[in-house]
Amino acid sequence: MNYRASGYQKSEISLATGRAVGGKNQPRWMRLLTFAVLAVSLDLNGLNAAPTRPGDLTQLRELQAAVTRVCHEAIPAVVFVGNGSGVIISADGLVLTNDHVMEPGILDEKNRTTIVLSISGTRKSCLLLGRCPGGDLALLKIEDPGPHPYLKVGDSGSLRAGQQVIAIGNPFLLASNSANPWIHGLAGDFHPSVSLGVVSATHRFAPPKYPDAIQVDAALNPGNSGGPLLTLDGKIVGINGKIETRMSLNINSGVGYAVPSNIAKRFLEPLKAAAGGEVPSGVLSGLEIRVLNENSAPGAQGVTIAGIQTESDASRIGLLPGDLILKVNDFTVRTAGRLQGILRTYPVGAPLKIELRRGGSELCIITEFRSPPQKK
Amino acid sequence: MRPAFLPLLAFFSATSFLLYADDAPLDSVQDLVGLMGPRVVSIHVERESTDDTALHPRFIEQLKELPPTERENLKSYFRRPGGPVTGLLIDDDGHILTSSYNVEGSLESLTVVLSNGDKLDARVVASDRVADLALVKVDKKPVASLQLPELRWAQNEDFQTGSLVFSLGRSPDPSSTTVTMGIISAPARQYGRIFQTDAALNYGNIGGPLVNVDGHILGIAGFVGHRYPIWGLNSGIGFGIRANTVLEILPRLKNGRSITSPAFLGVRASSDENSNKVGAHIAQAIDGLPAASAGLRANDIIVEFGGQSVRDFEHLRQLIFDRLPGDRVPVKVKREGALKEFVVSLSERPQDL
Numbered sequence: 001m002n003y004r005a006s007g008y009q010k011s012e013i014s015l016a017t018g019r020a021v022g023g024k025n026q027p028r029w030m031r032l033l034t035f036a037v038l039a040v041s042l043d044l045n046g047l048n049a050a051p052t053r054p055g056d057l058t059q060l061r062e063l064q065a066a067v068t069r070v071c072h073e074a075i076p077a078v079v080f081v082g083n084g085s086g087v088i089i090s091a092d093g094l095v096l097t098n099d100h101v102m103e104p105g106i107l108d109e110k111n112r113t114t115i116v117l118s119i120s121g122t123r124k125s126c127l128l129l130g131r132c133p134g135g136d137l138a139l140l141k142i143e144d145p146g147p148h149p150y151l152k153v154g155d156s157g158s159l160r161a162g163q164q165v166i167a168i169g170n171p172f173l174l175a176s177n178s179a180n181p182w183i184h185g186l187a188g189d190f191h192p193s194v195s196l197g198v199v200s201a202t203h204r205f206a207p208p209k210y211p212d213a214i215q216v217d218a219a220l221n222p223g224n225s226g227g228p229l230l231t232l233d234g235k236i237v238g239i240n241g242k243i244e245t246r247m248s249l250n251i252n253s254g255v256g257y258a259v260p261s262n263i264a265k266r267f268l269e270p271l272k273a274a275a276g277g278e279v280p281s282g283v284l285s286g287l288e289i290r291v292l293n294e295n296s297a298p299g300a301q302g303v304t305i306a307g308i309q310t311e312s313d314a315s316r317i318g319l320l321p322g323d324l325i326l327k328v329n330d331f332t333v334r335t336a337g338r339l340q341g342i343l344r345t346y347p348v349g350a351p352l353k354i355e356l357r358r359g360g361s362e363l364c365i366i367t368e369f370r371s372p373p374q375k376k
Numbered sequence: 377m378r379p380a381f382l383p384l385l386a387f388f389s390a391t392s393f394l395l396y397a398d399d400a401p402l403d404s405v406q407d408l409v410g411l412m413g414p415r416v417v418s419i420h421v422e423r424e425s426t427d428d429t430a431l432h433p434r435f436i437e438q439l440k441e442l443p444p445t446e447r448e449n450l451k452s453y454f455r456r457p458g459g460p461v462t463g464l465l466i467d468d469d470g471h472i473l474t475s476s477y478n479v480e481g482s483l484e485s486l487t488v489v490l491s492n493g494d495k496l497d498a499r500v501v502a503s504d505r506v507a508d509l510a511l512v513k514v515d516k517k518p519v520a521s522l523q524l525p526e527l528r529w530a531q532n533e534d535f536q537t538g539s540l541v542f543s544l545g546r547s548p549d550p551s552s553t554t555v556t557m558g559i560i561s562a563p564a565r566q567y568g569r570i571f572q573t574d575a576a577l578n579y580g581n582i583g584g585p586l587v588n589v590d591g592h593i594l595g596i597a598g599f600v601g602h603r604y605p606i607w608g609l610n611s612g613i614g615f616g617i618r619a620n621t622v623l624e625i626l627p628r629l630k631n632g633r634s635i636t637s638p639a640f641l642g643v644r645a646s647s648d649e650n651s652n653k654v655g656a657h658i659a660q661a662i663d664g665l666p667a668a669s670a671g672l673r674a675n676d677i678i679v680e681f682g683g684q685s686v687r688d689f690e691h692l693r694q695l696i697f698d699r700l701p702g703d704r705v706p707v708k709v710k711r712e713g714a715l716k717e718f719v720v721s722l723s724e725r726p727q728d729l
Contacts, residue, residue, distance in 0.1 A: 055405035057589055060540060064589060067538035067559060075537065166538075171613055174565065174572070193561040194537055195574040195612055219561075219574045219612020251611040 063164065063232075070166055070234045071194050076149040078168045078192045078227060080116040081126075082106040085169035085192065085227030086140065087236060088150040093124075093142030094272075096153075096264060097226030098241040099131045100209075102138045111276040113140070118175075121190035130274025132267050134281030135345060136209040136241050136259055138226075139271035151228060153268075154235025156202075156260035159214060163199045167218040167240050167256070168192050169227025192227070195219035205337030206242065206257050212341030213257035214238045220256035229258040237261045263345045270347045282348040282369025286312020287319065289336045302326040302357065303339045317367045320358065327355040401590065408542060408591055409555050414522045416584055417472055418460040418489040418550035419498070419512065423481045459548040462584030463488070463512060464596060466527060470496075470514040471630070473622065474583035476503040477599035479510045486512065489550035494518045504625055504635040507569065508598040509617055511629035529619040530592040535563035540589050541573045541616075543597050545581025554581060560594075561613070567694050569621045571595060577614035586616040595619050637724035639699040643667045643678075645689040655679040655710060656692035670720040672709060679715075680708035696722065 077088045084101035088094065095115065106113045111128040124142045131138040142148060159165075175190050197218025204215040216229060220243050229238035238258030245253055270279040290306035302324040308314045325333050328342045329352065346352070346369045354365045402408045439447050463474035472488060479486065479500050486498040496514040503510035538559050545554040558575025565572055573586060577597050586594045595616035628635075642665025646657035655677040661668040672678075678686050681695045682705045699705060701724040709716045 057402050057404050057408070060405070061401075061589055064538065064540045064559075067540075068536045069538075071536075071538035174562070174613070189565060191537070191562045191564070193572060193574075193613065194559065195561055196538075196559045221611055221613060252613075 066232045067166060067194075067196055070230055070232060071168075073234050074151055074166070074168060074228070074230055075118050075192060075194075077151045078118045079124075080118070080170045080173075080175065080190075080192075081140070081226055082113065083173065084223060084225035085240075086115065087168075087226075087228040087239070088142070088148050089153055089236065090150050091147040093126075093144065093146050093148045094129075094150075095126060095140040095142060096228075096236075096239060097138050097140065098239060098259070099133045099136045099138045100241070101226040102128065102131055112143075115140070115142070116190065118192050119190050128276050130271035130277060130279050132271060132279040132281065132347075134209065135263055135267060137239065137264055137267055137271065139268070139274075151230070152235050153261050153265060154231060154233075154237050156214060156237045156262045159199050159202050159231075159237055159260075161199050161201055164232055165197060165199055165216055165218060165237065166230045166232070167195045167197070167216065167220055167224060167227060167258075168230065169220075169224035169240060171219075171221035171223040171252075173223050193224075200255070202260075203338055203341055204257065205335075205341050206244075207340070210242050210257045210259065211337070211344040212260060212263065213242070214260050216240075216256045216258060217254045218256065219252045219254075221252045222250055224256075235261075236264075239264060266345070266350065267347055280348055280372055281344055282346045282350055282352075283372045284313045284317075284343050284352065284367075285309070285370065285373055286314035287343070288321075289339060301334075303333050303336050313367075313370045317354075317365050319354075319356075319365070322358070324357040325354060326357060326362070327353075329353050405542065405555065405557070408587065408589070409544065409553050411525045411591055412544055412585065412587060413553040414491045414524050415465045415527070416491065416544045416546045416553050417463045417465050418546040419463045419472070419474060419478060419583065420460045420485075420487040420489065421479060422484040422486075459580060460489070460546070460550060461579070462545040462547055462581050462597075464583075464585045464593070465490075465519065465522075465524065466626075468516060468519055468524065470516040470519045471501070472498070472512040472514065473596055473626075474510050474512060475596060475598045475617075476505050476508050476510040478583045479503060479512065480505070488512065488514045489546070490518065490522060491546070491553070492522060493551065502629040502632045502634045504629065506635050506638045507617060507621060507625050509596065509622065509625055509629065511626070525591070528590075528592045529623060530588055530594045532620065534588055534592060534594065535560060535571055535618070537561070537563055541575045541594060542587050542589075543573070543575045543577060543581050543584060543614075544587060545584045545597075547580035556581065558612075558614075564618070565615065567697060569618060570598065570615045571618050573614050573616060574612045575614060576610040576612075578610050593619055596622060635700060637701055639696050639701050639703060639722040640665065640725045641667050641692075641696050641720060641722060643672065646675075653677070654685075654687065656686050656689040665726070666720045666723050670707070670718045672707070672718060672720070675711070677710040678707055679710050681705060682707075 079086045079095060081097050081101050082103055086095045086097035089096050113126050114123050115126050116123055124144055126140040126142050129139045129141050169192055171193050175192055195218040197216050199214060200217050201215040204213045205211055206213045220240050224240045227240050228236045229240050231237050238260055240258045242257040244255035267279055286309035288307035289303055305319060305321055305323045307321050308319055331342055333339045348369055348371050350369045352367050352369050356363050461478040463472040465472050488496045488498040496518055498512050498514045501511040501513050541558050541560055543556045556576040558573045560571055561574050562572040582597050582599055584597050586597050588594055595618045598615050598617045642662040643658045644660040646659040658676045660674050661672045678692055681692060684695060686692050699722055701722055703722045705720050707718045707720055
């Protein structure tokens with residue numbers, strides 16, 4: 001151990017002085033020697049890195065400490081809404097959940113519903129502030145002014161595939177519900193279910209309602225909908241809402257989707273102001289995209305516009321067939337799915353910046369998301 | 377430091393090292409699996425393959441409601457796959473704990489394969505279908521040759537939401553231990569008898585131990601409460617019979633007492649029950665069942681059950697759940713303002729209820 005440490009130090013010194021030793025006025029053999037020392041030092045760097053033995057329990061204990069801490073802090077902010085879940089995001093009681101959790105039966109004529117708090121089982125009357133069917137989001141407000149335990153909404157843009165995440169919710173209504181014939185959620189049991197997994201992919205295109213989803217392998221089942229997806233520092237990075245299933249077997253498959261928190265943030269203010277109504281997702285109408293294989297190939301440059309419908313938003317802002325879209329709102333676009341994911345996840349009126357290549361030149365169009373065309 | 381102290385210091389550090397080594401934290405999951413492996417056994421169950429009892433009893437009940445052809449199709453789909461299941465060797469006498477589901481049905485033979493490959497005839501000592509636990513016994517001589525690690529049961533404070541859970545199995549290949557990893561999803565369900573985990577539990581590792589990072593046994597992987605009785609499809613919602621439940625039930629199992637049904641009182645709750653009133657309000661005492669037989673009737677309010685005051689109907693449910701069929705329980709009832717005492721003999725749950 002000591003030997004290795006001193007070896008490391010020695011080569012560090014060589015590395016630091018490498019430029020001087022390897023200067024033009026040095027003999028060729030010396031430069032070669034320097035190169036050799038450099039190579040050795042890099043190797044030793046590897047040896048001295050933190051141990052990453054597979055299955056190391058020291059690291060797993062650290063993970064366990066982080067997960068139990070997040071559970072301890074986060075569970076009181078998780079609530080049971082209808083046949084799903086939700087999460088309190090402010091001390092005054094704003095509750096974020098999925099739009100599809102707001103089933104017709106759970107709201108009274110004054111747009112109110114009763115939610116159940118984790119652990120205590122306290123029932124609280126909530127007012128529906130707004131819903132966004134396009135993004136599968138809904139915002140409620142606990143009528144009791146609080147203060148309530150809440151979780152901070154984090155930055156889903158920082159998520160990377162492989163990052164550990166925690167999902168909390170009420171799958172199969174295991175807590176607080178006795179309607180289940182297989183396991184009775186018993187009275188007095190208001191403990192939500194927690195599952196641990198990793199981010200499998202970001203910006204997954206899972207239309208119609210999840211055009212820009214976080215894919216996770218943490219166990220998600222019916223009832224998890226509306227519950228939070230959390231980072232190991234306890235911040236909300238997603239609202240769990242969808243699972244891939246086969247046949248009629250509606251249970252966890254290891255492919256779950258969450259609405260990214262950054263999308264929820266875009267809709268938060270419109271939802272607050274919706275007075276119980278719907279917040280439409282903004283659109284850029286009239287864009288025809290050819291889904292070409294090369295678009296999804298590694299290193300693909302952008303997405304080519306196949307056609308533009310007349311009298312559409314796309315034609316009005318001057319887009320032309322053949323334009324190669326490179327970036328939208330500063331997000332690099334390499335696939336048609338990613339382009340759709342960006343274009344379908346902003347509220348009406350949000351700024352829209354499109355960077356594209358036309359012929360040999362690059363253009364930038366600045367406009368805004370429009371209202372969806374009225375169905376007649 | 378003065379040289380005279382050095383031998384003494386050396387002695388102390390050696391002692392403390394030895395003490396520490398005995399209790400040393402495990403280094404890796406591989407160590408954990410290697411340490412616990414000898415306690416994990418494979419159980420080969422031979423039963424009549426067409427026997428309905430190979431299915432879970434609750435599921436059989438649901439099947440009865442289906443048209444015959446659909447019923448047969450589903451039965452073949454839901455029937456247990458072949459292959460062994462897992463058990464936990466709990467002592468040198470050859471006692472093995474497993475899920476009662478694993479040894480349900482009319483068994484033709486039961487063979488246990490130890491970690492060293494020894495194949496032993498086994499028998500079911502007793503099973504508890506409510507707790508989903510069974511005790512299996514093999515000859516103690518072959519077990520004595522195994523290097524069994526100390527058996528340490530987890531304490532109540534070990535059940536923290538988010539704590540790591542390792543499910544150990546010995547199936548389908550009896551020569552190696554399998555492991556799946558997850559966390560405690562909920563520390564206590566079903567009145568604290570079971571806990572919930574997202575570690576993958578499937579036919580095969582059910583019946584095996586669920587251990588924590590220190591190698592302490594949190595419980596036995598159980599069938600209890602699976603949402604869908606379809607093997608091979610882990611939903612991420614699995615349940616373990618908690619260590620405290622296991623330790624509570626074990627003496628009963630060793631005495632050969634099997635439980636096939638929860639205890640039953642035979643009363644229905646009053647729908648207008650409100651939380652301000654103390655006690656369980658009875659809308660109906662079903663004819664021929666324990667409560668009615670003991671003299672209880674509609675509009676009675678059960679205020680005490682087995683010496684414990686009853687908060688509400690849900691609390692009564694829990695108090696009954698903690699009892700066994702056949703238990704004789706003193707009950708205090710409020711009837712028209714007066715307090716009356718009865719003794720009820722709890723029954724098994726009737727088939728039609």
